[in-house]
Amino acid sequence: MSPSLDELRKFVAPEVLFGEDARALCGAYAERIGMRRVLVVTDPGVIAAGWVSPVIDDLASHGIETMVFSDISPNPRSAQVSAGAAVFSAERCSAIVAVGGGSPMDCAKGIGVVASNGGHVLDYAGVDRVAVPMPPFICVPTTAGTGADVSQFAIITDEQNHAKAGLISKSLVPDLALVDPIMLTTMDPELTAATGTDALVHAVEAYISNGAWEMTDDLALAAMRIIPRALPACCSNSEDRESQRAMALASLNAGLAFSNASLGAVHALAHALGGQLDAAHGECNALLLGPVMRRNLKHVAPERAALMADALGIEGSDLANRIPAWFDAFALELGIEAHNRGAGITEAEFERIARTASMDACMATNPWRPDVADLVEMLHDALD
């Protein structure tokens, strides 16, 4: 008798090395997994912060040649993936090391997919469409929140359609994540707030996802216990090592949770909105979290909402209103405000964003299925 597919759950994770100075082991691990000629994928900000040269030197000391590709913007575009894949092939690279935040890591995943499978990165948008595994791939994250260092996801901007395309495949999970909290010391408070809120949204959406199960619940709740205290502390003091370590761990927990339980309407809308506004992913998430959860919590079992509130440190009754209000207040505490951004968006554009979001792969695991009108309402609540 074959098992019911509805009853089965799976869990995919890379090897993770966690702790201060983990980055210094990149060369040793790269040698161990057979890397010889590496494309280092990064961006100009990470190079300026001084994180790339030591990694290159370390790889060289283990006999590994490197080429650097850094022509990557926030919200990496498909053309940047194509350019990186062309360098990978012209330089006869055989492995990838990403050093940076979500943009370089996602772009590196796209480069790896094209290097192994050919064609254009957007050919692989969707779920389980990457047939051939990526080349050997190490991530060294410089932010805490994106989860790209452990996840099956990559988000690439489709610049023709002003939208973001999601690639979701086991092939995108790195071979190794070197999670080093020291790398968080060069983030400014705005980047810390935006990326840290992304981690919070990963935990929340993974927890209420239709794909959630015991393993992802524990990881999501663990992240929710950490972030309310550690994230404001990281934003106000870039030398707070204890809080930085806590946020690196929260990002890891939330990343593993969402990679395996998937996400929901906050991310679906944030992808569509980010494509339209070219705004930071974490910022879009922060603005949308309260308004979307005001609707989503009506479809979450009260005992599960209570566990979530407990993890976040929210007390009292009427959790269906109290939890979204807490999310709104938390975004404000972190300095993330809409500033009437909806004013520049026409009603037709609101509808187009909502329609794009309704087709996003993340919508499949939202606890209920909002229609376009529901999504337009959420966008107005978030942006007006």
Ligand SMILES: [Fe+2]
């Ligand atoms: Fe995210």
